[in-house]
Amino acid sequence: MDEPGGYAGPASKSAVVSDDSRAFDVVVVGAGPAGSASALEVARAGYTVALVERGPYPGAKNVYGGVVYGRILDELVPGWWERMPVQRWVTRRATMIMTPTQALTVDMRAQDWGRPPYNGATAYRADLDAWLADQAVAAGAVLIPATVATGLLRGPDGSVAGVRTDRPDGDLTASVVIACDGVNSFLAKEAGMYPAENVAEHTTLGVKETIALPREVIDERFGLSGRDGADIEMIGCTRGIPGGGFLYTNLESVSLGVVVGLTGLAAAKVRPEELIADLKEHPAIAPLVRGGTLQEYSAHLIPEGGYRSMPELVGDGMLVAGDAAAMCLAAGIWLEGVNFALGAGMYAGRAAAAALRSGDTSKSGLAAYRTMLEDSFVLADHRKLRKVPDLVLSQRVQADYPGLLCDLVQGLFTVENPAPKPGLRRLLRLGTRAHGVRRRDLVRDALVGLRSFG
Amino acid sequence: MLVVAAQRWIDPHPRVDAMTGRVDTDARAGGASEADQCALEHALRLAERFGGRCVAVTAGPVAAEEMLRQALAAGADEVLRVDAPPGGDPVLEDGAETARVLAAGLTARYGHVDLVLCGDRSADRGTGSTPAYLAARLGAAQALGLLDVGRDGDGLRALRRLDGGRRESLAVPLPAVCSVEPTAVRLRRASLPATLAARRSEIPHVAVDAAPRGAVAVKAVRTYRPRARVLPAPSGDDARRRTLELTGALVERAPSRVVTPSSPEQAAGELLGFLRAHGYLPEERDD
Ligand SMILES: Cc1cc2nc3c(=O)[nH]c(=O)nc-3n(C[C@H](O)[C@H](O)[C@H](O)COP(=O)(O)OP(=O)(O)OC[C@H]3O[C@@H](n4cnc5c(N)ncnc54)[C@H](O)[C@@H]3O)c2cc1C
Numbered sequence: 188m189d190e191p192g193g194y195a196g197p198a199s200k201s202a203v204v205s206d207d208s209r210a211f212d213v214v215v216v217g218a219g220p221a222g223s224a225s226a227l228e229v230a231r232a233g234y235t236v237a238l239v240e241r242g243p244y245p246g247a248k249n250v251y252g253g254v255v256y257g258r259i260l261d262e263l264v265p266g267w268w269e270r271m272p273v274q275r276w277v278t279r280r281a282t283m284i285m286t287p288t289q290a291l292t293v294d295m296r297a298q299d300w301g302r303p304p305y306n307g308a309t310a311y312r313a314d315l316d317a318w319l320a321d322q323a324v325a326a327g328a329v330l331i332p333a334t335v336a337t338g339l340l341r342g343p344d345g346s347v348a349g350v351r352t353d354r355p356d357g358d359l360t361a362s363v364v365i366a367c368d369g370v371n372s373f374l375a376k377e378a379g380m381y382p383a384e385n386v387a388e389h390t391t392l393g394v395k396e397t398i399a400l401p402r403e404v405i406d407e408r409f410g411l412s413g414r415d416g417a418d419i420e421m422i423g424c425t426r427g428i429p430g431g432g433f434l435y436t437n438l439e440s441v442s443l444g445v446v447v448g449l450t451g452l453a454a455a456k457v458r459p460e461e462l463i464a465d466l467k468e469h470p471a472i473a474p475l476v477r478g479g480t481l482q483e484y485s486a487h488l489i490p491e492g493g494y495r496s497m498p499e500l501v502g503d504g505m506l507v508a509g510d511a512a513a514m515c516l517a518a519g520i521w522l523e524g525v526n527f528a529l530g531a532g533m534y535a536g537r538a539a540a541a542a543l544r545s546g547d548t549s550k551s552g553l554a555a556y557r558t559m560l561e562d563s564f565v566l567a568d569h570r571k572l573r574k575v576p577d578l579v580l581s582q583r584v585q586a587d588y589p590g591l592l593c594d595l596v597q598g599l600f601t602v603e604n605p606a607p608k609p610g611l612r613r614l615l616r617l618g619t620r621a622h623g624v625r626r627r628d629l630v631r632d633a634l635v636g637l638r639s640f641g
Numbered sequence: 642m643l644v645v646a647a648q649r650w651i652d653p654h655p656r657v658d659a660m661t662g663r664v665d666t667d668a669r670a671g672g673a674s675e676a677d678q679c680a681l682e683h684a685l686r687l688a689e690r691f692g693g694r695c696v697a698v699t700a701g702p703v704a705a706e707e708m709l710r711q712a713l714a715a716g717a718d719e720v721l722r723v724d725a726p727p728g729g730d731p732v733l734e735d736g737a738e739t740a741r742v743l744a745a746g747l748t749a750r751y752g753h754v755d756l757v758l759c760g761d762r763s764a765d766r767g768t769g770s771t772p773a774y775l776a777a778r779l780g781a782a783q784a785l786g787l788l789d790v791g792r793d794g795d796g797l798r799a800l801r802r803l804d805g806g807r808r809e810s811l812a813v814p815l816p817a818v819c820s821v822e823p824t825a826v827r828l829r830r831a832s833l834p835a836t837l838a839a840r841r842s843e844i845p846h847v848a849v850d851a852a853p854r855g856a857v858a859v860k861a862v863r864t865y866r867p868r869a870r871v872l873p874a875p876s877g878d879d880a881r882r883r884t885l886e887l888t889g890a891l892v893e894r895a896p897s898r899v900v901t902p903s904s905p906e907q908a909a910g911e912l913l914g915f916l917r918a919h920g921y922l923p924e925e926r927d928d
Contacts (some may be wrong), residue, residue, distance in 0.1 A: 210837075237837075244669045244707075317669055329840050334833070355832040 201339040201377060204348050204360055211235045211329075213539050214350055214361035216336040216374055218245035220525045221509025221532035222367035223319035224263060228536025229365075230326035234543050237359060238320065238328050239352060241335040246316030253309040253435040253442045254418050256526040259564075261304065263533055264322055268305050272314035274437040275416025276300060277307040279409070283471065285423040289593035290471035292419075301415050309416050309435050309442075315525075331359075336368065339377050339505075346503035346549060347378060362548045363539040365506045367532060370488045372498075372511030380498040380507060387449045389492025391430060391517065394459040395444025398479035402439050408475050409436055420522065422579075423589030424469065425462055428455050429580035432466055433522060434475065440482060441475070443467065446489060446517065448580055459486065489524070491517040491580075494566075494573035500557055503550045508535040516568060517576065527565055534559040575639050583628055591618045642693025645757045646684035647743055647775070648677040648712065650705035650732055651765045662864030664765075672708050675823035676760025682826045683790055683819075684758045685716050690792040693755070694718040700742045702731035706844045714831035714839035721750055722844055726851040734766060735859035738852060740774030745849040747779075754779060756797070759820040761786045766862070769820065776818035784813045785820045805901050 213229045215222045218240035229236040242248040254277055260267040278301040281294040300306040324330050331352075340349040340358055349360035366374040370390065375381055400408075409417040421432035430447030445462045452459065466472050490496065490513035497513045500506065508514070509528030516523045538556035542548045560566040578584060598614040619626065652666035653674055673681070681697060688695035697712035699705050700723040709720040723746030725731050733739040747754050757779070762769035769785065776783035784790075788808070790799040797813040802822070813819065831839070852858065875883040885891055902908035916922040 243672070247670070313667070313669065329837065331833075331836060331840065334836065352833055354830060354836060357833040359833060 201341045201347075202351055202358070203343065204340050204358065205343060206360075207342075209349070209360045209362050211237045211349075211359065211361040212543050213237075213363045213365060213536075214239060214359050215328075215365045215367055216350055217367040217369055217509075217511070218242075218320045218323075218330065218332075219316060219367060219369055219509060219528060220319060221511070221528035221535075222365070223316065223323045224529045224532030225365045225367060225506075225508060225536040225539070226323035226328040227263065227319075227326050228533050229540055230323060230328040232537070232540030232544075234540055236323075236328045237361070238323060238330045239334050239336050239350065239359065240320075240330065240332050243333050244313075244317060245320035245330070245332070246311075246313035253311070253437065254307045254522075255310050255315060256307045256523060257305065259526050259530045259533070263529065268303055268308075270318070271308070271310070272318050273308040273310050273414070275309050275411070275414050276305055277309065277418045277435075278415040279411070279417040280307075281417070281419045283419055283421045283424075284589045284592050285421055285469065285471065286590050286593050288470065289597060290469070291589075291593050291596050292471075301413075307418065309418070309437050311437065319529075336374065339364065339374060342504075344503075347505040350374070362543060363504055363506065363553070365508060365532075365535045365539060366511045367507075367509050367528070367535075368511050370490045370510040370513075370515075372507060374505075375498050375507045375511055378502050378505055378507075380500075380502055380505075382498070389490060389496035389513065391446050391448050391489045391491040392452060392459060392486060393444060393446045393489050394463060394484070394486040395433075395442050396463055396481055397437075397440050397442050397483040397485075398476050399440045399482045400476070400479040404478075405436050405439070405441065411436065414438075421466075423585065424466055425585070426455065426457060426465065427582070427586045428452055428457065428462070429582075429585050431522075431579075432462075434472065441479065443472070443476060446491075446522065448491075449488075451580075460484070489517055490515050491576055493517075493576045494569040497569070500560070501550055501553045504548050504553075506535040506539060506553060506556050508532045514565060514569065516572065521572075527569075530563060530565045531560060534563065534565070572639050574635050578632060578635050578639075581632075583624065583632060587622045587624045588632075591622045591624055594618045594621065642688070642691045642755050643751055643753070644684045644688040644691065644693050644695050645747060645754055646677075646681040646695065646697045646712065646717070647757055647759045647771075648673040648681065648697060648699050648708060649739075649760070649763045649765075649771075650699050650701040650708050651763065653764060655765070662866065664864075668704050671704060672711065674760055674764035676762065676764070676821065678760075678828040679821050679823050679826050680758040680760050681712055681715065681717070682828045683821055684756075685829070686826075687756065687758070687790070687792060687797075688718070691755075696721060696751070698723065698743060698747060700725055700733060700739055700746065705732075709844050710839045710842065711831065713842055714836040715829055716831070716835065720842075720844055721746060722846040723747075724846055724848040726849060728851070734862050736766070736768055736770030737774045737856070738858065739771045740778050741852060742849050743771075744775055744778035746847045749847050749849070750845075753816075754781075755816050757781070757818045758790075759818065761820045761822045772818045772820040779816060779818065781816040781818050782814050783818045784811050787811075787819055787821045789825045790819050790821060805903065 212234035213236040215226045215238045218238050226236045226238040257267055279296045281292050284291045335353040336350040337353050338351045339347050342348040347364050351358050366372050368374050416436045419434040424432045425447050428447045428451040432445045435442045490510055508531035514527040514531050538553055542552040595614050595618050650671050652670050656665040684695050695717045696719045697717040698721045713720050723742055725733055759772040784799050788800045788802055790797055796815055799811040799813050801809050803809055875886040877883040877886050900911055902911055
């Protein structure tokens with residue numbers, strides 16, 4: 188069997204190319220949402236672009252819970268809602284605060300979200316990624332599947348000049364490389380763009396089960412009809428391990444999963460599938476998933492550090508977008524990564540095209556990328572919510588507050604005749620004492636929350 | 642010299658529902674089975690040995706072009722997609738019809754074919770009959786289920802597995818149709834330049850006429866589901882007895898035997914003996 192010429196593994200130093208000719212204007216690594224959006228924009232601007240994907244087809248290897256917010260697609264694929272492969276439109280969004288025997292839910296239903304221009308939709312990644320990549324290919328991008336980028340190529344001046352792949356004769360030269368290779372991007376690491384920090388602290392593990400149920404059963408249990416769908420985010424359901432849970436409805440299956448901090452998970456010595464098993468037995472969840480057949484179990488890492496754990500986004504001849512740049516917004520009631528990846532990819536593609544137009548693909552030539560991100564939701568939201576990951580993953584939000592809130596509301600609705608109804612203030616005092624919550628922390632957390640979300 | 646690798650377009654990793662036997666496939670994951678990939682590798686090597694050209698062919702829909710691109714990238718000189726006659730299944734279920742369509746497509750495009758390599762059996766249908774039908778259609782010699790095949794002068798030398806760990810070596814004249822087991826070789830990894838070139842290639846295709854009337858056709862393939870059998874309620878008076886009765890546990894049985902007869906006569910003798918011992922055949926009479 189032919190071995191790829193001079194394999195350059197993740198840790199090996201970048202190979203140097205001397206020749207000035209470039210096979211493509213841009214090479215995009217990874218055909219996830221970020222990569223396909225980049226390739227689409229570059230191809231539309233009239234430049235040649237290769238989209239390198241390690242899976243046999245886009246979406247083959249990608250995992251996610253299932254809700255994608257398509258607003259950014261208005262700009263990228265006008266009229267997307269008529270063509271995107273959607274399972275259901277999310278018209279019901281609930282946040283559930285849980286203890287092992289209690290659940291307090293804020294449940295929002297908006298029929299506006301079920302008609303154009305829509306809000307969120309559940310979709311399968313294999314469908315979604317393949318569709319997005321098709322848009323890029325139709326615009327002229329060259330998709331290279333079943334091919335792994337194993338390292339960077341550099342020009343004599345040290346600027347990035349392409350990628351090496353695991354195929355024989357596998358060097359792919361380009362003026363700009365856009366790294367969209369997902370969480371733990373070794374391309375960004377090889378380029379020296381990640382600060383040398385403990386990555387595990389900023390990474391969470393997402394595990395999910397896809398559970399098949401007949402469409403009518405899902406409609407009935409979740410109170411849905413037609414293409415309407417539900418999205419439930421949960422907090423306080425992970426045995427105190429920092430994280431949260433989710434339950435999304437597809438057409439004929441539901442996705443049930445948890446997202447937990449790596450360090451917390453390791454310290455608790457719990458297997459992630461036990462947490463899903465817990466959820467399936469929880470009195471608030473069990474009736475929703477009962478009788479379903481397990482279709483798939485999958486696990487994937489999520490960059491959850493937010494703004495403060497992002498790498499440098501621009502280098503000489505290189506841009507980083509999506510999960511590769513830790514752009515997943517995983518802040519409590521939000522778990523949004525696909526829309527951020529789409530947005531960042533789109534801007535990266537535009538910045539690369541602008542740099543090619545001006546003939547300067549150095550760091551300064553590509554600097555517009557960062558400006559575009561800052562002027563848009565991509566970095567604005569991340570900056571605004573930068574303190575949220577720490578807050579959401581704190582012991583108080585994970586365990587103390589859910590217990591406190593559930594007890595408070597339970598107390599409010601428990602009828603203790605002949606004793607008179609307790610006042611809210613008394614319940615709060617009892618609750619804070621029972622759950623060891625200090626007023627000081629409560630006020631401080633409320634302020635962080637207000638500043639971030641307000 | 643034209644060496645053809647015939648590949649069937651399937652989902653190599655379908656999902657099977659254990660309860661109903663329903664098979665779910667995904668067209669995006671479609672490609673060649675292991676055996677068909679080995680067939681291509683053998684075809685590439687033989688084309689090199691004979692100084693000929695290698696063509697990869699499939700009878701399948703447009704979606705199967707992805708598989709042919711992979712064959713081009715791996716080194717096939719040409720590819721050909723044969724459209725199944727309209728109205729039927731785009732990927733034919735029937736070995737005889739697949740062979741007819743392939744032979745018609747190949748003959749229409751190339752006139753004469755010297756050698757066709759196939760996988761020993763398709764991963765989905767699994768009868769292994771296509772290559773045999775194809776040999777008949779092309780008027781070629783056939784050697785099926787081979788472990789290995791190489792050039793020997795103007796013809797081929799092939800190796801086939803026999804019972805008892807033995808091998809038979811075959812001399813195969815050309816033209817021939819050979820099918821290979823998914824062993825011995827692996828399809829080479831395509832280089833990046835060849836992969837890129839294949840992405841941009843036009844995939845030629847030919848259409849063939851519908852089957853002449855009167856031929857036997859496979860209409861549908863279903864999983865075998867035996868009819869439910871009604872059993873009398875177990876009569877034991879405690880739960881343990883009833884369970885034993887239902888499961889047949891702890892009942893003495895003759896353990897099954899694995900036999901490896903060394904000659905056809907002996908094999909026939911074993912079978913006849915078994916049938917007699919179980920009352921399916923009358924006892925042997927001494928006359
Ligand atoms: C359990 C879970 C649930 C989630 N739920 C949601 C949700 O409900 N909504 C939401 O918006 N987001 C959700 N996310 C986050 C979302 O999945 C990601 O933020 C998003 O997929 C990021 O897109 P991306 O294009 O940056 O990276 P990815 O989708 O990870 O794509 C990276 C691509 O690069 C390829 N690749 C990687 N390395 C190489 C290489 N060396 N060479 C070639 N190709 C390579 C991979 O195969 C992959 O196709 C969830 C994540 C998880 C794990």
